[in-house]
Amino acid sequence: MQKVISIINHRDFVLSLAIVVGLILGETTKFLADISMYTLMVAMIAATINFSFKPWKDTSNLFKPLAGSFLLIYVLNGAVTLFLAWLFFKMSGMEFLWIGFVIVAAAPPGPAVVPFSTMLKGDNNYATTGLFGMYLLAMVVTPAILFVFIGTALISPLMIFWIMVQLIIIPVIVSRFLRHPKVLPQAQKVSRTAIKWLFFLVITPIVGMNRSVFFEEPGTLLTTALVLFITMFVLGVLYNLIVIKAGFKKPIIVSSTFMLTIKSAAFAAVVAFRFFGDEPVVAMPGAVLSVFLVLFAVFYSFFVKYVVDKMIDRRNRK
Numbered sequence: 001m002q003k004v005i006s007i008i009n010h011r012d013f014v015l016s017l018a019i020v021v022g023l024i025l026g027e028t029t030k031f032l033a034d035i036s037m038y039t040l041m042v043a044m045i046a047a048t049i050n051f052s053f054k055p056w057k058d059t060s061n062l063f064k065p066l067a068g069s070f071l072l073i074y075v076l077n078g079a080v081t082l083f084l085a086w087l088f089f090k091m092s093g094m095e096f097l098w099i100g101f102v103i104v105a106a107a108p109p110g111p112a113v114v115p116f117s118t119m120l121k122g123d124n125n126y127a128t129t130g131l132f133g134m135y136l137l138a139m140v141v142t143p144a145i146l147f148v149f150i151g152t153a154l155i156s157p158l159m160i161f162w163i164m165v166q167l168i169i170i171p172v173i174v175s176r177f178l179r180h181p182k183v184l185p186q187a188q189k190v191s192r193t194a195i196k197w198l199f200f201l202v203i204t205p206i207v208g209m210n211r212s213v214f215f216e217e218p219g220t221l222l223t224t225a226l227v228l229f230i231t232m233f234v235l236g237v238l239y240n241l242i243v244i245k246a247g248f249k250k251p252i253i254v255s256s257t258f259m260l261t262i263k264s265a266a267f268a269a270v271v272a273f274r275f276f277g278d279e280p281v282v283a284m285p286g287a288v289l290s291v292f293l294v295l296f297a298v299f300y301s302f303f304v305k306y307v308v309d310k311m312i313d314r315r316n317r318k
Contacts (some may be wrong), residue, residue: 009196012294012297014196014197014199014200015199015294017200018203019290019291021200021204021207021208022205022207022208022211023211023214025204026212027208027209027211028208029205029208030205032205033205033206033209036266036270037273039198039202040167040198040266040270041167041170041171043111043194043198044111044167044168045171046190046191047111047171047195048172048175049191050188050191051128051132051175061129062129065126065130066130066137068130068259069126069133069134069259070133072260073109073134073259073260073263074145076235077231078106078145080235081104082102084101085105088227089101089223096276097282097284099150100268100281100282100285101227101285103271103286105149106138107263107264107271108134108135108138108267109130109131109134109262109264110265110293112262113127113258114127114128116258116262116297116300117254119301120300120304121254122254122255122258123249123251123252123254123255124255126251127259130255138168139161139169143157143160144157155275159274159275160271163270167267199266203265203266205269205273206269206290207290209273209287210280210284221284224284224285225288227285228288236261239257240307243256244312250308250309257300258300261296262293262296265286265287265289265290266286268285268286268289272286
């Protein structure tokens with residue numbers, strides 16, 4: 001029985017279930033879309049319980065993960081995402097899909113960066129510091145990207161800033177109270193399960209509200225998938241080949257790869273629902289991204305085992 005529960009409660013199972021449920025229920029998941037902001041806020045409280053500011057006291061631990069994460073997630077990933085979206089959608093007059101990809105490019109890294117990095121023995125300091133640092137930096141960077149590429153006519157930078165306050169600042173403040181020594185052990189135990197199922201409640205309407213696009217517009221779906229395949233799989237593989245030759249250590253390679261490739265599908269969905277609730281296609285990139293998160297985690301675990309480890313071994317023998 002315990003084994004069955006562990007399978008049902010596994011992160012990949014929960015995310016896969018969200019995709020299946022979304023496809024089955026379709027637009028009846030709209031009520032979940034309407035409360036997605038508050039669902040994600042609670043999920044962020046649970047996710048930030050484990051973060052401590054203590055390592056930040058030593059500033060030598062900060063610069064490399066923060067600078068590296070910014071260059072990877074916003075400069076490199078953002079630039080490639082925006083260029084491909086402009087090429088495939090903006091140039092073709094598919095304005096709402098272009099907006100959807102701008103939101104993805106502006107999104108902070110996904111919380112899955114930390115557990116994925118831990119799973120493959122990445123650098124925990126790089127993953128946690130980079131992730132949390134990018135969430136704080138997103139308070140400024142995200143509204144700026146949306147303002148530059150979408151403008152104030154469709155989306156309010158001030159409203160985006162308020163969304164960031166609700167999804168970052170408030171959860172951090174609340175989670176500090178939950179870090180009280182008498183509360184923390186139990187809070188950590190509950191948070192592990194809560195995060196998975198709260199993200200289930202966010203991912204389900206992303207897929208559900210776009211069910212018609214999944215089934216009725218295969219060309220749009222395939223093009224969207226192609227853009228995300230390039231920004232995750234192709235970009236991730238090329239990055240690994242370059243940094244291995246540059247002499248990077250495996251833990252840094254693993255954590256920085258996830259920082260480069262894992263965007264927050266939940267954040268993209270919340271912004272899409274809040275500003276473009278009548279145009280669910282805006283959430284389409286986030287919907288496909290949520291599927292690709294699982295696929296990339298599975299792919300990269302094999303890639304590390306059969307490519308990265310062997311290349312590092314050959315490099316070290318020279």
